[in-house]
Amino acid sequence: MVAAMTRAFVDVDFMRVGYFTINNRVAVTMYDMGIQAERNAFYNLITALPASGGTPNRFAIQHMGEQFRRTGAGAPVQLACQMNAGMLFTDGYSNGGGPTVGNLDGGMGPPFADAHPNKKGDIVAQYYLNPLRTDLGLGQVRVPAACSAPNPDPRLDCRTDPHMNFYGVTLGALGAIYGVNAAATANPYANPPAWAPLCNDCVEAVDELWQATLIGRGRYINAKNPQAVSEAMVEVVNAVLDSTQPVGTPPVSGARVGTDSAIYQPGFVVRNNARDWVGSLQ
Numbered sequence: 001m002v003a004a005m006t007r008a009f010v011d012v013d014f015m016r017v018g019y020f021t022i023n024n025r026v027a028v029t030m031y032d033m034g035i036q037a038e039r040n041a042f043y044n045l046i047t048a049l050p051a052s053g054g055t056p057n058r059f060a061i062q063h064m065g066e067q068f069r070r071t072g073a074g075a076p077v078q079l080a081c082q083m084n085a086g087m088l089f090t091d092g093y094s095n096g097g098g099p100t101v102g103n104l105d106g107g108m109g110p111p112f113a114d115a116h117p118n119k120k121g122d123i124v125a126q127y128y129l130n131p132l133r134t135d136l137g138l139g140q141v142r143v144p145a146a147c148s149a150p151n152p153d154p155r156l157d158c159r160t161d162p163h164m165n166f167y168g169v170t171l172g173a174l175g176a177i178y179g180v181n182a183a184a185t186a187n188p189y190a191n192p193p194a195w196a197p198l199c200n201d202c203v204e205a206v207d208e209l210w211q212a213t214l215i216g217r218g219r220y221i222n223a224k225n226p227q228a229v230s231e232a233m234v235e236v237v238n239a240v241l242d243s244t245q246p247v248g249t250p251p252v253s254g255a256r257v258g259t260d261s262a263i264y265q266p267g268f269v270v271r272n273n274a275r276d277w278v279g280s281l282q
Contacts, residue, residue, distance in 0.1 A: 001089060001229060005046050008233035009033055014241065018067065018076055019045055022060035022090070023053035028067045030076050057090055057205075058098025061120055061166070061212070064088070065127035068164050071135065077162055080137035085165045085218065085240040086127075092173030092206040092222075094120075098198070101126055105215055109154070110192035112215045119198050120212035127164040128216050136162065154189060157217035166216025167239070168209045169232045172224035175206030179222065188214060 009017065018028035019042065031042040064086040068076050077084055103117040104125040112121065131138060139160045147158035157165060176196060177184050183191040188210075195211055196204040213220040219239055221232040265282045 002047055002049050003226070004230040004233040005089075006043055007230055008237045009039070009042075012237060012241070015237070016076070017042055020060075020063070020067075021049070021053075022056055022088075025060060025063040027070070028076065030074060054096050055090060055094050056096035056098070057088060057094040057209070058118075058120055058123060059096065061086070061088060061123045062099045062101075062126075065123065065132075065164055068127060068132045068162075071133070075133075077133050077136065080133070080140040080162060081142065082162065083141070083165070083240060084132065084162065085167060085236075086216075087167040087169065087218075087236055088209070089169045090171075090209070092170035092175075092209060093201055093203075094205040094208070095200040097200065099123065104129070105211075108215065111188040112154075112211070114195035114211070116195065116197040119195075120208045121195075121215045124164070124166045124212045124216040128159065128166070129163070131161040132164060133162050138162075155217070159217075164216065165218045165240075166213055167218035167221075167236050168213045169221045169223055169229070169236065170206065170209065171229070172222060173206045174203065175210065176204050177207045178210045178220075 009015075013034035015033050016030045017033055018030045020026055020028055031038040033039050033042070068084050068086070070076060098118055098120075100118055101122050103115065104122040105113050105119075106115065107113065108125065112125075114121070141160045141162060143158045143160055144156050146152055147156055152158055174180060177193045179185055181191075181193070184193045193207065193211070196207065198208070199205060210220045219236065221235060223229040223232040267280050267282070
């Protein structure tokens with residue numbers, strides 16, 4: 001896990017990152033990965049990662065969401081247009097109960113909704129459906145153009161107010177549905193799972209985490225070996241970075257594309273708290 005997390009951020013400088021462990025839910029310090037001293041401080045935290053304690057994942061998700069609601073100079077959310085992603089790295093199981101939040105996903109429709117309260121999906125829904133910060137302004141988060149369609153694809157994240165996307169990475173765990181029901185695993189939108197009630201130390205908790213990533217319009221990645229753990233971390237980081245890029249298709253010049261062809265891909269990102277546009281050509 002230490003190797004995967006440090007490798008995932010090697011080439012990342014357009015991101016602010018915070019970190020806490022599920023058994024030490026402290027106020028998160030945000031580190032600008034574009035500043036070498038802050039990158040080093042973040043890496044020092046990661047390389048000292050311990051492995052001990054229980055698995056209070058539900059309380060950890062709530063703490064993650066509450067960090068995004070913080071205000072002040074060190075707050076994770078600083079801009080109304082900012083993309084905000086939380087990631088839980090776990091073996092997949094959960095214990096220690098969780099907060100009482102109600103059945104907040106109950107009206108979201110399949111495959112998101114269930115009739116059971118206080119699950120991980122309900123906790124994530126609290127920070128996905130409701131604005132994280134109202135003092136910064138609303139309606140400024142960029143969404144895909146397809147969100148303007150009469151019935152947009154439910155996979156799309158069409159929330160324009162500041163909200164949290166949620167990602168989960170597990171270590172090869174199978175649920176009662178995930179990895180067992182092939183059709184539901186491959187496409188839960190076409191084959192909505194029948195979600196189980198809340199339980200502790202059970203395989204259904206793996207499905208519960210998967211459901212929460214669907215609700216938070218993130219990704220659920222099941223990494224089964226060290227290489228997959230590293231690839232999963234890179235995939236999550238790239239998914240978050242992709243969401244900050246301008247909408248559009250990079251141009252490809254030339255009538256023929258073959259093994260000897262070269263493709264030039266321009267891109268732009270916003271830096272320095274939206275004061276500068278920075279271009280790149282790959």
